[in-house]
Amino acid sequence: MRLIEIVIFGITSLTLILKCHPKFKKNTFVYYLPFLAGALIPIQLLVEGYRWQMVPIFIFIGGLITVDIFQIMRRGGKEYLISHKFVRNTLITLAFLLLLISFIFPVLLPVVDLPDPGGPYGVGKTSLRMIDSARQEIYTAETDDHRNLLVTIWYPAQTDKETPVCTYWDKKGIIGKAYSINADMGSFWYSHLSIVKTNSHCDAAVSSAENSYPVIIYSHSFYGHNTENTMLFEELASNGYIVASISHSIETIGSLYPDGEFVPGDYAYISELFDTHSDIEENLYAEITQTDDINVKIELVKEILVVDEESNNLIETRVQDAIFVLDQLEILNQTGGIFDSKLNLDRVGIMGWSFGGATAIEASLADDRFKAGIDIDGWPYGEQFASEKTISQPFMLIQSGDEDELEDIVGQLIFEKTTGPSYRLAVENTQHTNFWDFPLFFRIYQRFDYWGSMDPIRMTEINKAFILEFFNKYLKGMDVDFLTDASEQFPDVSIISVNPGS
Template sequence: MRYFELLSTIFNILLLGWVIFARNTPQRGLLIGSGISIILELVHGLAEGMRWQMIPIYAMTLVPIVMFTLRRFFKPKEVKKKASQIRAVLIASLAVFYSVIAVALPIVLPVFTFENPTGPYKIGTVTYDWKDDQREETFTADPGDKRELMVQIWYPADSQSKGKVAPYISDADVFADGYSKILNMPKLLFTTFGHVKTHAIENAEISKQEPTYPVLLFSHGFSGHKNQNTFQIEQLVSQGYIVVGIDHTYSSTASVFADGRVAHYVPQDTNSGDYLDQANDGWVEDAKFVLDQVEKLAQNDPEHRFTGRIDMQNVGIFGHSFGGATSTQMLMTDSRIKAAINMDGVLYGKLRIPAGGLKKPFLMMSADDSLNSVHNMPDKEMAKMMEGLFARYEQVAEGGNYWMKINEMNHMGFTDLYLFLPVYERMAGVDVRKVHRLINDYSLDFFNHYLKHRPLKLLEQNIGDHPGFTLQKG
């Protein structure tokens, strides 16, 4: 809520309470109170602009004016009677209003839960603060700054593991502030996920059920964060994968380093294809550096958790939006990456998918809303740019790869966002729980085949059109 909106709201609520519950409100007080309320709303309207959501607050200004008018034109006994009736109506209205709010708020702003993972493994998690001494940090003014990344690893845990359950967001206030600024919405809307728990146990023992586990990197989208696909990460880990989530510093919602320093999101030219092609190089370097660090853990983990337990011969990557583009570029440029999933990411980066396809396993997932957006853009220059970018999709499914186009889906449906903002889900027309299950089922089928060498159960059997999606194979 903006400053004068908040000021006007607080004053009007206090004024209404005074009018309703005070036994003798002086005429002068009613006029002064109403006058101050009107001035606050005029200032709010001029400085910030009025909006329909504030109509109930604006209407409160009329209450003292009505009371003043009654006293001015009616006899004392009539005034007393009418005032009593008005108070009764106002109190009843407030009771109804309170009841509606009391019921609506938990529904609109829920403390949501993630669905129980279906795999046989429990989930452990640990977080790292890694600095790349070989790279300068280009988003800060200090030439001595080095690129620093917060990384969270989720892994199959021992079935007897017990301990503290990891919160969804460990620095809830920082992230609520970040979401508020990025989405230009009240911070209050994002405070609930500070209470959300996951299924991961902090610092749990890694499961001994398998000698090693394949590893998957996860790359978020612009202004996203390493936890933003917890719905998907937990499912993959429960099925026997180690997942490594990267916060791309200054391009994430926020990065909170081990010593408490915070790197906030830095706005960038996300409307320029040329800029984003160049920016993707930095994200690819982030992913390669993190994979280097994971290799070191696999060889000699100082905490002895991952030593000899990470299968570096079977490495995959998946990402959303700009992280999806990063996943595609990593598949083309890093020989360690055996398979990749791009979730609704425009194919930014320096390399293009060649004729004949990538020659490595690849699954593209797209929202129908994203694919159709170019036809609905009022800005002709932007539409022209997007048409050029979408031309890069021509070889996506060539060479035996897959392209899934999900119906009644939009860009943010690939993340956790709609779980803590259900009103967005309703507005977008996305059945987020259903769509998340679809994403999880096909992600798991894909990685199980190409990293665990198991038969495909879904991808080959469902080529073609379906009520919820279309699956294409080159």
């Protein structure tokens, strides 16, 4: 909890304790403590911002104030409002239970500020709309609808106290509402992320410390959001990278454009597409469990990766998104805006988590302007991967620690597709869902097996040691032996395979 929230809970708890203490229970000043807590509520709302998790304690304080007003008016504060001892003690016990309940939500769903990034640069953030007039939007009914992308960019920035700090999600709560509805949690559940402060400064000037900076394009998870790895983006930006994260329209929680227009994703439509081949995939998975022959299993996994036409179509759409964004960045680099001449487009990397990892693989095969790539725990769908092409660029695969036989087969298939310097790692104590920001915001979910036991702050340190240093080596050309250095510091990261390349 934040400071003023703690003070409010402290005063309220003290009030109940003193009301039960023989020495203080009839002391007049005890009856005025709830008024002090109540006076702090508008200050808390003004300074720290509204969040629904605090509503129960606000109501509780209002109840205490009401009771004390009656107490003072009717008995002058010298006698109990309720004379019957059993009834009075029952109500006091109930009050403690209600206080405990009101304490649960602010503690379990806290407002957590993101950890400071470790690089020497300040971090800026801005968003752009990019419309591909050459591509029709295939996921909407309108025939004249063109592919319309939101791209959010984190970058090394010149920051000062006058530059506003961005919140994690928009202050109006539009993204939070969309995410809550999609997760069937009610429109309020994730709303507090709109008051989480980041380390990014909105629309700050690009740092002049370097003439230009390498670029990394990020592709989000299936039906995810392009801010899902903000901690990683800030770490990269603070170390001298410009990170452009694409919101893949329709197949996303939603795109909130700079002009305020919000276009939600269409999960029902996307899911319906995937249902087309679900029976075939289920049969293939069943066949895998019925054989002990590893070669047969490998062939079945290969078939799974190509049988779902919709996965391949979605990946192809995402790859075209990434290529289009890279084309637009080339134009942006010459238009006189804040990124004029600041984008080093000879040094471009691509990465993504889950479905975004598959996009990074496929884009690396499709366009050699991507000089290095990282797949964060994603399966390799797409026609390019199914072809005879190989990934000649430096490439790294990071897998979760709950690896099973299928994951091992997939990881090996990806690694065998590489001919350049390549790395395959596994992070212990993680599941697929550990590789984004939410484990920091919702630690309690770990109790319900939503993600592994890896501490989210340590996860950012692992990202810094491996992802950052990988790009330092292959985009900046720095002489770093990141595997040796990081392996000593992070024994919970297993180095499965390494190909030094030719």
